[in-house]
Amino acid sequence: MSANTSRQPTGDSDLSSGPGPAAPSADGTPGPAEGATKVIDGSGRSAHRFWSSRRIPAALAALLSAAAVGFLLYDVVAVRAGRNAMRWRRRLAEELATRPLDDVWMIVGAAVAMALGLWLFLLAVTPGLRRLLPMRRPTGIPGTEDVRAGLDRRAAALVLRDRAMQVPGVQSAQVDVGRRKVKARARAHFRDLEEVRSDLDAELGEAVTSLGLARQPTLAVRVRRPKKG
DSSP states (O other): OEEEEOOOOOOOOEEEEEEEOOOOOTTOOOOGGGGTTOOBOTTSSBOOOOOOOOHHHHHHHHHHHHHHHHHHHHHHHHHHTTOOOOHHHHHHHHHHHHSOTTOHHHHHHHHHHHHHHHHHHHHHHSOOOTTEEEBOOOOSOTTOTTOOOEEEHHHHHHHHHHHHHTSTTEEEEEEEEOSSEEEEEEEESSSOHHHHHHHHHHHHHHHHHHTTBSSOOEEEEEEEOOOOO
């Protein structure tokens, strides 16, 4: 998720800092790089991502399965009652019995079934909700052990962009917030680029720490001059 804003133009140069530690906050909370390898909340427990309920895929899979099983069961009961099997089932049985395994339609059917099964498996074992970043759980407050909070990545990007715009010399800024990394790109229309980058590092490092995320992302800042118009 990203956010960007701007002010006005001049020259043309570039200065960037690779991923590195963000400045620690005033209370000594570690900066982003220090906590980037662990997903630990304030209580010392692992902070897991939020799971999506995935109602639409689950409902579609359930409806299609119920329809297919019901249709097949009806035909089986009809055959047991003395009627002929439906034409589609006789045709399907004949095709499966006579077609070789290397037939194009057999391969296509197997590939489709495998892709559908893999998709359903991935939906079952992955959390989803990538736009939500888990936050640290509160500590020292009775009754909050099971409280979980998440921060939308777009909202986090807006907060960091606004903080970047407070740095003197920054004309425009764009911030992309990922689950493990925050990328900030800014254009400075006055002041030395190194000074602006250093101030941005400090400002955004403090802002990232103040977001209270369970996994502190690393911070990468890039500063350049706006293009001449």
